[in-house]
């Protein structure tokens with residue numbers, strides 16, 4: 001779209017994986033539960049005497065989706081477990097260690113999503129305490145690596161019904177934590193379509209405290225994206241790949257600047273979009289539909305956000321100008337006030353200028 005002049009062409013050639021790693025990035029779609037450092041999890045599992053391999057490589061194989069494996073949705077899902085923790089210290093440590101590792105991806109700003117249920121369920125920990133603890137751990141780590149961080153609360157379609165979601169939502173709202181900026185709906189799209197959650201999201205929308213992002217159109221048709229936007233009032237969409245052939249929807253998303261949080265590697269591994277070279281992200285970006293690059297669950301995927309960026313350069317020929325444009329699109333859709341957003345954009349622009357100067361691209 002942009003950057004067809006000579007300097008940008010040269011910039012594309014200079015975009016090595018090493019350079020892309022330190023490029024300042026904004027991430028809108030990453031699950032904390034899918035971001036654990038394997039080493040930390042290994043230590044927690046053994047400290048708690050869990051029935052897991054004592055050999056590190058065997059452990060790694062069991063908890064991650066093998067990088068080069070064929071796509072397999074059920075195998076991918078089977079990697080998510082919530083039985084690791086036995087104490088608040090375990091939860092603090094895994095959240096802290098996870099965020100600390102984000103430094104390796106050159107992250108500038110992230111809206112990190114997590115499910116209090118995931119961390120609380122096995123031990124029936126107090127959900128409010130867990131929510132505060134995860135945020136404290138994340139903030140402590142973020143401060144050490146100069147990362148700006150906010151949080152989204154994930155609700156799982158198949159694990160909580162609307163009433164349970166509302167009860168947890170009300171408690172979270174009462175905590176009045178400014179670091180929580182939005183709500184996320186995740187999980188089984190096929191058996192739990194958006195219309196089952198209309199009442200809950202009407203409440204969230206009428207309160208006006210939080211914005212919402214909804215996983216939709218990842219493994220379902222584009223009608224679910226329509227419903228996520230129209231019935232649930234989604235401000236952003238998780239994945240949304242099935243919009244690619246729905247012209248009316250693309251026009252709507254563009255007009256209303258509903259950003260699609262897309263995740264190339266995740267889509268390959270789950271089998272939701274196997275042909276990576278022709279992933280919709282490239283085409284949608286060229287068509288002017290607002291999209292962003294995200295990792296989803298890098299720990300499960302045995303990869304990182306940098307790898308998703310490298311793929312966009314390799315497959316779609318994205319230049320440095322394209323990457324900057326994509327990150328500015330992401331920043332314009334963060335769940336913050338206009339003035340906070342503008343401050344983030346101003347600082348991002350300065351950081352990117354410094355990056356370009358430093359590396360001469």
Ligand SMILES: [Zn+2]
Nearest residue numbers: 031186238296
């Ligand atoms: Zn996701």
